[in-house]
Amino acid sequence: xxxxxxxxxxxxxxxxxxxxxxxxxxxxxxxxxxxxxxxxxxxxxxxxxxxxxxxxxxxxxxxxxxxxxxxxxxxxxxxxxxxxxxxxxxxxxxxxxxxxxxxxxxxxxxxxxxxxxxxxxxxxxxxxxxxxxxxxxxxxxxxxxxxxxxxxxxxxxxxxxxxxxx
Numbered sequence: 001x002x003x004x005x006x007x008x009x010x011x012x013x014x015x016x017x018x019x020x021x022x023x024x025x026x027x028x029x030x031x032x033x034x035x036x037x038x039x040x041x042x043x044x045x046x047x048x049x050x051x052x053x054x055x056x057x058x059x060x061x062x063x064x065x066x067x068x069x070x071x072x073x074x075x076x077x078x079x080x081x082x083x084x085x086x087x088x089x090x091x092x093x094x095x096x097x098x099x100x101x102x103x104x105x106x107x108x109x110x111x112x113x114x115x116x117x118x119x120x121x122x123x124x125x126x127x128x129x130x131x132x133x134x135x136x137x138x139x140x141x142x143x144x145x146x147x148x149x150x151x152x153x154x155x156x157x158x159x160x161x162x163x164x165x166x
Contacts, residue, residue: 003108003111005124006128007075007103007106010103010131010132011099011100011103011129013107013132013135014099014131014132014135014138015096015099015100017136017141018135018139019092019095019096019138019140021139021143021154021156022049022052022092022139022142023089023092024046024087024154024156025139025142025143025145025146025154026049026085026088027085027091028146028150028152028154029045029077029085029149029150031081031083031084032080032088032148033045033087033146033149034082034085034088035044035080035082035165036096036149037080043077043141044081045142045145045146046079046081046082046083046088046156047076047077047079048138048141049088049092049141049142050075050076050079050083050088050091051073051076051077051138051149052075052092052095052134052135052138052139053076053091053092053094053095054071055131055134055135056071056095056098056099056131056135057070057071057095057098058117058118059100059117059118059127059130059131059134060098060099060127060128060131061098061102062117063115063116063117063118063122063127064106064110064115064124064128065101065102065105069117073082088089104111106124106128110124111120111124111125111128112124112125115127143156150160
């Protein structure tokens with residue numbers, strides 16, 4: 001069924017791909033690197049983690065699951081830290097639990113229904129696509145920052161032949 005395929009793919013991209021990458025990057029960075037800001041127009045890794053946590057709570061929790069919307073978006077970017085890596089990882093564990101719970105509870109009719117989120121009217125498909133692409137986008141930024149600060153390969157594809165054609 002198309003619904004099941006869609007939900008499995010959202011799960012794969014968020015839970016199996018993006019979250020492990022985010023955790024790996026946090027594990028490679030010390031507190032000063034997590035909160036390093038090269039200029040006032042840039043975000044720290046810590047800000048991006050807080051932002052992802054807030055975005056998922058708002059879009060999946062409040063938008064799709066009809067939980068209370070308690071997000072204070074600007075505070076995610078205003079935070080200067082330090083918030084420890086352990087606390088950031090704990091927030092990502094909460095984020096993961098919300099994603100898992102939402103993906104288990106969402107019904108086919110939720111995907112076509114209209115949901116109010118962040119001032120927009122969105123259908124459930126749009127919400128799940130937004131959360132997935134938004135999460136991936138910021139995990140890409142976190143990966144870039146980690147590589148730039150540490151001068152290393154994250155090893156996301158270690159042991160996988162990416163040149164294989166069959």
